Structures are given as C-alpha cells and as structure tokens.
Amino acid sequence: MTMLEDITKMIAELDVDNIATIIQHELDTGTNPEEVLRALTKGMDEVGSRYERNEYFLTELVLAGETMKEVFAIIKPHLVAEEQDDGKLIVVATVKGDNHDIGKNILIAMLLSAGFEVLDLGMDCPKEKIIDAVREHGAKVVALSCLLTMTMKEIPLIDEALKAAGLRDDVKMIVGGAPLSMELAKKLGADDYGADAIDGVRRIRALLEG
Ligand code: B12
Known part of the structure; x- marks a missing residue:
C-alpha cells in the first residue's frame, strides 16, 4: 500500500492520531500537495458511504470534518501561489x-x-x-x-x-x-x-x- 493509500484508509477508518505527522512528512519529502488532498477526499467519500450504510453516525462525520480542517491547515502553505491575476x-x-x-x-x-x-x-x-x-x-x-x-x-x-x-x-x-x-x-x-x-x-x- 502506498503512503497516499494509507492516508485514504486512515481517514476512512478514522484512525487519525498520527495523520498530521504523516502528512507533514509526505509534504516535506516532496509529495504533491494536490495528490495528498485527493487521497484525503477519497477517504472522506468512504466516510460518507459508511454513514449512508449506518456504519458511521454524526460523531464520525464531525471527527472526519475536524480532521480534514486540521490537516488542510498543514497542506495549505504548500500550495504554491502563482502570480496575482488582477481583477478576477x-x-x-x-x-x-x-x-x-x-x-x-x-x-x-x-x-x-x-x-x-x-x-x-x-x-x-x-x-x-x-x-x-x-x-x-x-x-x-x-x-x-x-x-x-x-x-x-x-x-x-x-x-x-x-x-x-x-x-x-x-x-x-x-x-x-x-x-x-x-x-x-x-x-x-x-x-x-x-x-x-x-x-x-x-x-x-x-x-x-x-
Ligand atoms: C464532513 C461531513 C459533515 C460535517 C461538515 C463539516 C464542515 N465544516 O464542512 C458535518 C458533521 C457538519 C456534517 C453535517 C451533516 N451532514 Co454531512 N457530510 C460530511 C462528509 C463525510 C464529508 C464532506 C467533506 O468535507 N468532504 C471532503 C471535501 C474535500 O469534499 P467536498 O465537500 O465534496 O468538496 C470537493 C468537491 O466536491 C468539490 N467542490 C465542493 N464544492 C465545490 C464548489 C465548486 C464551485 C466547485 C467547482 C467544486 C466544489 O471540490 C472539493 C475539493 O476537491 C460528507 C460525505 C461526502 N462524501 O461528501 C457528508 C454528507 C455530505 N453529509 C450528509 C448529511 C446527510 C449530513 C447531515 C444532514 C447529517 C445530520 N443528520 O445532521 C448534516 C447536515 C448539516 C447541514 N445543515 O449542512 C450527506 C448528504 C446526503 C445528501 N445527498 O443530501 C453526506 C453525502 C453523507 C452521506 N453519504 O450520507 N457533515
């Protein structure tokens, strides 16, 4: 399993104790932040599916949402800013x-x-x-x-x-x-x-x- 697949699985299973450290490490070692976001979103989709199947409840949705916010704050500075597009x-x-x-x-x-x-x-x-x-x-x-x-x-x-x-x-x-x-x-x-x-x-x- 690749590290990105691991990240998807961690969110899906809400095994998130170490996710921030792992994501930080991925970014520090050059993994594309957009790929990390895709892996996370895939995990969130699985959380949604489990919620639909009554395997997860509101508590899990909240935990997934909070985790996403926390790790997104880590990813955000890695998204490279391009030149300002004025007036748009x-x-x-x-x-x-x-x-x-x-x-x-x-x-x-x-x-x-x-x-x-x-x-x-x-x-x-x-x-x-x-x-x-x-x-x-x-x-x-x-x-x-x-x-x-x-x-x-x-x-x-x-x-x-x-x-x-x-x-x-x-x-x-x-x-x-x-x-x-x-x-x-x-x-x-x-x-x-x-x-x-x-x-x-x-x-x-x-x-x-x-
Ligand atoms: C986290 C979550 C929550 C959190 C939200 C926290 C927050 N601050 O956002 C909380 C716990 C508050 C929550 C509450 C509820 N939720 Co909710 N939630 C989710 C969950 C698991 C993940 C959503 C998420 O953040 N995904 C990650 C982000 C990155 O993905 P995204 O939002 O889809 O955005 C990406 C793209 O869609 C796209 N995108 C999004 N918007 C836009 C806009 C534009 C212009 C463009 C171009 C692209 C774009 O780009 C994004 C990044 O790539 C989804 C499941 C899912 N698969 O979506 C359910 C889900 C959306 N929730 C659902 C439900 C039912 C609820 C509740 C009604 C539950 C309840 N009984 O109270 C409440 C509703 C509250 C309300 N009034 O809004 C259902 C909706 C079903 C439906 N079709 O109507 C879902 C689909 C779960 C499910 N499968 O049943 N939820």
Missing part, C-alpha cells in the same frame, strides 16, 4: 441551509494559489448576500458549493434572483459538491460544474476567458 474576483459560498464548508475552503485555497482574488461568503449563505456581492464587486464568476440533496433547490433560486437583478448575463455560475453532476448543474441553471477543486479552478479560468 470570484464570489464563493456554500448555499443556504448547508453547513459543509471543507470543500469550499479547499476550492478557495486553490483559487488563491492560482492567483485569483476571492470573496468568501461562508456557508449557509442566503441568496440575497450572493446577489449583493456580485452587484457590488461586478464579479464575473460565482462558485457555489452544495453538499446536500435538500439544498440543491437553492441553485435555481440564485439563478432566478441574478436574472431578476439584471446581473445574470454578466456572471457565470459554477457549482460543485457531492450530490451534483454536470447534467444536474445545467438542469439547475448553472453554467458549469467542477468535480473537485482542481477541476474547478481550471473551469473558472475557462469561464473567464470564454
């Missing part, structure tokens, strides 16, 4: 009713390291706050995170509210999170979907260019 402010939020912010925060870290400016509206974000931010900053991209099937309904509401405010023609909407797919994203009124933070940054760049 991305508005990022987790939709209303949704209190998952780990994926959003990873996307933000990736955007920052790719040279974008980011306005983080946090989680459980009401659509009004999003509309105001787009208007105030003339943002060209809104990136929304949504982890719950129940809160996907917020996406068309945000689309409609942007239209009603006369802003929709000038702003692209990209979404991401576990229950979504490209097909669903389009159906819900978004312009694009990112499967993970790395894909998200690539697509946001393309949205700004296109």
Whole structure:
C-alpha cells in the first residue's frame, strides 16, 4: 500500500492520531500537495458511504470534518501561489441551509494559489448576500458549493434572483459538491460544474476567458 493509500484508509477508518505527522512528512519529502488532498477526499467519500450504510453516525462525520480542517491547515502553505491575476474576483459560498464548508475552503485555497482574488461568503449563505456581492464587486464568476440533496433547490433560486437583478448575463455560475453532476448543474441553471477543486479552478479560468 502506498503512503497516499494509507492516508485514504486512515481517514476512512478514522484512525487519525498520527495523520498530521504523516502528512507533514509526505509534504516535506516532496509529495504533491494536490495528490495528498485527493487521497484525503477519497477517504472522506468512504466516510460518507459508511454513514449512508449506518456504519458511521454524526460523531464520525464531525471527527472526519475536524480532521480534514486540521490537516488542510498543514497542506495549505504548500500550495504554491502563482502570480496575482488582477481583477478576477470570484464570489464563493456554500448555499443556504448547508453547513459543509471543507470543500469550499479547499476550492478557495486553490483559487488563491492560482492567483485569483476571492470573496468568501461562508456557508449557509442566503441568496440575497450572493446577489449583493456580485452587484457590488461586478464579479464575473460565482462558485457555489452544495453538499446536500435538500439544498440543491437553492441553485435555481440564485439563478432566478441574478436574472431578476439584471446581473445574470454578466456572471457565470459554477457549482460543485457531492450530490451534483454536470447534467444536474445545467438542469439547475448553472453554467458549469467542477468535480473537485482542481477541476474547478481550471473551469473558472475557462469561464473567464470564454
Ligand atoms: C464532513 C461531513 C459533515 C460535517 C461538515 C463539516 C464542515 N465544516 O464542512 C458535518 C458533521 C457538519 C456534517 C453535517 C451533516 N451532514 Co454531512 N457530510 C460530511 C462528509 C463525510 C464529508 C464532506 C467533506 O468535507 N468532504 C471532503 C471535501 C474535500 O469534499 P467536498 O465537500 O465534496 O468538496 C470537493 C468537491 O466536491 C468539490 N467542490 C465542493 N464544492 C465545490 C464548489 C465548486 C464551485 C466547485 C467547482 C467544486 C466544489 O471540490 C472539493 C475539493 O476537491 C460528507 C460525505 C461526502 N462524501 O461528501 C457528508 C454528507 C455530505 N453529509 C450528509 C448529511 C446527510 C449530513 C447531515 C444532514 C447529517 C445530520 N443528520 O445532521 C448534516 C447536515 C448539516 C447541514 N445543515 O449542512 C450527506 C448528504 C446526503 C445528501 N445527498 O443530501 C453526506 C453525502 C453523507 C452521506 N453519504 O450520507 N457533515
């Protein structure tokens, strides 16, 4: 088993006492931080599946979430910052009713390291706050995170509210999170979907260019 596979397993089995030390060692010995993030995300997916199968409960979700936050703080400084891309402010939020912010925060870290400016509206974000931010900053991209099937309904509401405010023609909407797919994203009124933070940054760049 490779060390990255070990990291996935540690998160999945919540055997996390030494995970910070191991991740620090991996990064110090030159492992790509994006690969470490992928390994961790894979472990989080397994935590989600076990929760669905009633093998894990809320306590385990919380522990997994806290571990992710702790180790992400170790990884963050290793994501190399590229040159600043001026005037490209991305508005990022987790939709209303949704209190998952780990994926959003990873996307933000990736955007920052790719040279974008980011306005983080946090989680459980009401659509009004999003509309105001787009208007105030003339943002060209809104990136929304949504982890719950129940809160996907917020996406068309945000689309409609942007239209009603006369802003929709000038702003692209990209979404991401576990229950979504490209097909669903389009159906819900978004312009694009990112499967993970790395894909998200690539697509946001393309949205700004296109
Ligand atoms: C950790 C966790 C929690 C933590 C969240 C802590 C936090 N601060 O974020 C806590 C314990 C709070 C929690 C609570 C709940 N959770 Co929860 N949780 C998870 C879990 C295990 C991991 C999520 C995570 O952080 N993954 C790691 C990150 C890195 O991945 P990610 O968020 O998917 O983000 C990546 C990509 O999706 C993408 N991405 C994400 N957003 C965006 C946005 C854009 C624009 C782009 C381009 C890309 C992108 O990039 C990210 C990085 O690569 C998931 C399982 C899963 N597989 O998702 C369940 C999961 C999301 N939770 C679930 C549930 C049911 C709940 C609760 C309702 C449980 C309960 N009974 O109370 C509550 C809801 C609370 C609320 N109102 O939001 C379900 C949702 C089912 C559904 N389809 O609706 C899941 C899928 C578990 C499951 N399989 O059943 N949860």
